[in-house]
Amino acid sequence: MTIRAVVKGVGHYLPERVVPNSEFETMIDTSDEWIRSRSGIERRHFVAEGQTTSDLATRAAQAALDMAGLEPDDIDALVLATSTADLTFPSAATMVQARLGMTRGFAFDVQAVCAGFVFALANANALILSGQARRVLVIGAETFSRLMDWTDRGTCVLFGDGAGALILEAQEGNGDPADRGILSTDLNSDGRHRDILYVDGGVSTGTTGHLRMQGKEVFRHAVEKLAETAHAALEKVNLSGEDVDWIVPHQANIRIIEATAKRMQVPMERVIVTVQDHGNTSAASIPLALSVGHERGQIKPGDLLVMEAIGGGLAWGAVVLRW
Template structure:
């Protein structure tokens, strides 16, 4: 028998404020048509004043726990993927832990920008497979609106705020691809490309900074690397792309999503797409898409999913799981 990390609950939360593309026309040389054509984004959500990343994470976590029929103290660990934590320390994960009433176990943050949720899933899987945890709450939560340069039309129109969460539980499987749960993971990073996507500030520079991106370079790396990591993860378990029911990609840009699907040889009808409604929510985008995909009736028990993401670092990776 083989221990698998199986998804038993999923949930998400989006801030109340919805920002349509047209709102940017008031302050920038841009238009709804320009934004849609280049990104596929139509609207996004922004956190309210005083609303923090941990606030969003708690809302999504409660939804995921309710879906799993569990309480906070039923968890052994919390892993929160974010690049926009409330404070330098303590971790946003420990803030979520307290709010959920979880008085045992441990909680920590993972920072791999848009690839953060993939990294968090891989870490959660390792904890469960090694026997260090039985139930792990994995969260992606961001308030990227806090690090936008509102004069830069090439970046500020792309991002939004939100949170998504999964509850993973150790279950016994036969050790085959027919098992439910995480079947394979694949992680990469290459720090030589840090200058194409970064924030020009941080704690040691004593400057919060703003997001900076070379869009064409990011696009060039994204399609190639995302298709390669998804293929590598499938190769590890001897599966073909055609056996995948749903690709659930990082929701950054519809052209990247479509380009990656094409390289994998899969039609867009088998891709969960939410970018039009949420924009790029960084580490939150995949769990958001998983939760919305389940709500829509797209993702069903037994479906094989491939999730993949790339973000600043560069950091990228993928996970293959059976829902």
């Protein structure tokens, strides 16, 4: 008998405020055409005054619970991937736990920037395989609009806010790639590349800081490393790009998404793309895309998915999952 972490429910939440590219034309030297041509982004969502990451996460989590037909106390563990927690501590995960009315189990944050949801899924999978939890609620939630330097046209137009959630449940499998659930994970990091993507604030400076990015360097590393980690995760279960029904990538930039798919030899018709509507929502982008892809009727039971992401650190990784 093999235990697998199988998807039980999925959900998402987006703030009400929609910000089209045209809104930036009044703030900085840019245009809708410039933003679309370089990123594929047409619009994104921003939080309202007073709205926090844990607010978004709670709404997405409740949507996933509703889809799964579960109550908060049916969950054993809650893992929240975010780089924009409400406070330095306590963790945003414990805030979500309280707001959901979850009175048992445990909750903690994972911080791997845009790769956060992949790292959170790997942690949730390990909790289930080790027997420490039967059901794990995994959330990616961000309010990156609060980290933007509104004078930097190369970064402020790229990011948005949102949250997505996934519930994993322990189920028996046969131990082969036909099983439902997480089949393999591949995680990586390399701290030597810290300076190409970071926020220049924190405890050491006493400020929140702003996001700083060397776009060309991030692009180069992303295309190379995303394809490599996806192939590595597939090879662990003797699969290849030909077996993949859907790539569900981190939604950072349409050119990165297209280049990665090409390296994996997967046509764009089998890639879930939401970057045009959400922008880069960091750790929230993959669960948002999963939920939207399921809502659209694209992702169906039995489909083989590869999720891959890269973020500051650098940190990157992939998860192979059968829906």
